[in-house]
Amino acid sequence: MEIIKNDNPKFYKVDFENLSFGETFTDHMFICDFLDGNWVDPKIIPYQNISIDPSTSALHYGQAIFEGMKAYKDHNDKVWLFRPEDNFERLNKSCKRMKIPEIPKDIFMNGLKKLVSIDSDWVKSGNGNSLYIRPFVFASQATVQASPSSEYKFIIICSPAKSYYKESKFSVLISEKYSRASSGGVGFAKAAGNYGSSFYPTSIAQNKGYHQIIWTDSNEHKFIEEAGTMNIFFRIENKLITAPTNDRILDGITRKSVIQIAKDIGLDVEVRPFTVDELVAAVKNKSLKEIFGAGTAVVILSISGFGYKNIDYDIKPIKESYAEKIKKIITDIQYNRSDDKFGWRSEV
Numbered sequence: 301m302e303i304i305k306n307d308n309p310k311f312y313k314v315d316f317e318n319l320s321f322g323e324t325f326t327d328h329m330f331i332c333d334f335l336d337g338n339w340v341d342p343k344i345i346p347y348q349n350i351s352i353d354p355s356t357s358a359l360h361y362g363q364a365i366f367e368g369m370k371a372y373k374d375h376n377d378k379v380w381l382f383r384p385e386d387n388f389e390r391l392n393k394s395c396k397r398m399k400i401p402e403i404p405k406d407i408f409m410n411g412l413k414k415l416v417s418i419d420s421d422w423v424k425s426g427n428g429n430s431l432y433i434r435p436f437v438f439a440s441q442a443t444v445q446a447s448p449s450s451e452y453k454f455i456i457i458c459s460p461a462k463s464y465y466k467e468s469k470f471s472v473l474i475s476e477k478y479s480r481a482s483s484g485g486v487g488f489a490k491a492a493g494n495y496g497s498s499f500y501p502t503s504i505a506q507n508k509g510y511h512q513i514i515w516t517d518s519n520e521h522k523f524i525e526e527a528g529t530m531n532i533f534f535r536i537e538n539k540l541i542t543a544p545t546n547d548r549i550l551d552g553i554t555r556k557s558v559i560q561i562a563k564d565i566g567l568d569v570e571v572r573p574f575t576v577d578e579l580v581a582a583v584k585n586k587s588l589k590e591i592f593g594a595g596t597a598v599v600i601l602s603i604s605g606f607g608y609k610n611i612d613y614d615i616k617p618i619k620e621s622y623a624e625k626i627k628k629i630i631t632d633i634q635y636n637r638s639d640d641k642f643g644w645r646s647e648v
């Protein structure tokens with residue numbers, strides 16, 4: 301793999317204390333092209349603009365997918381990835397559904413690890429600090445033909461991150477009208493358009509004073525599916541409940557880690573469809589103890605209340621919260637503060 305170092309790094313000019321999420325990028329990027337039926341010419345180059353033709357297919361038809369993952373630095377300045385093989389596999393699931401040629405594993409893994417090691421100074425140690433990594437693939441052929449592109453670009457960029465949502469209150473609005481995905485569609489893929497189409501419904505919820513929207517199923521708006529771009533868990537008395545994955549729900553790596561840890565520490569976990577009616581009944585009879593979202597950006601985020609049919613329901617903060625407990629176990633693994641009993645860490 302060719303590596304061209306950045307001889308004008310901006311690293312020294314970055315104010316790491318005042319980063320806003322996803323706006324500052326490291327000094328290098330990985331880039332690889334799909335041309336004539338093959339992924340070719342993987343390389344690491346200085347972070348820079350790319351030049352594209354106005355007819356570039358992805359801009360017109362949204363044939364584009366991405367991943368989201370993080371690198372963490374431990375107390376000895378070693379850098380770790382969390383379950384990167386799962387991101388690789390999901391990237392290719394997304395590619396397949398969007399008729400994008402799949403990425404060979406060595407290209408993904410070598411590019412990822414080399415890039416993170418070259419920019420490893422950008423990964424700050426300390427709880428909550430990490431390097432957010434964004435691999436993405438888009439159709440780069442210059443054409444407005446509505447058909448799969450013959451050319452693609454696979455790029456990885458990285459952005460230093462501190463802990464994401466800062467407010468202690470996080471309230472959500474349960475969607476009665478909009479949905480993010482439908483059966484037979486692309487909800488399970490990290491397809492770019494899933495996110496573009498979520499911004500409008502999310503902004504309606506935010507204009508009403510909520511932080512996020514809770515997606516319900518597209519048929520009846522009866523089943524709870526996800527919280528914004530996080531998977532969602534409910535604690536009813538001492539039981540954790542989360543929806544099974546299907547073609548409308550993103551198979552989150554944090555979600556499956558939460559399930560595995562919860563079972564490992566002896567919690568009762570039910571993976572089953574969960575309805576809005578059950579949630580409202582549980583809050584009324586006080587059996588609802590916690591709701592939390594799970595995803596790479598936040599790891600676990602406690603939800604403090606929800607709105608549904610013009611009524612707001614509060615969830616009282618709880619001592620010995622499962623969210624806190626599981627978050628600590630996951631982050632201890634991520635930052636190499638505990639044994640890696642599940643084999644999830646991967647050294648860069």
Ligand SMILES: *Cc1c(COP(=O)(O)O)cnc(C)c1O
Nearest residue numbers: 529530531550552553554595596
């Ligand atoms: C990425 C994503 C998640 C979380 O997946 P992780 O692998 O845990 O980061 C959940 N829901 C949606 C819609 C997502 O895009």
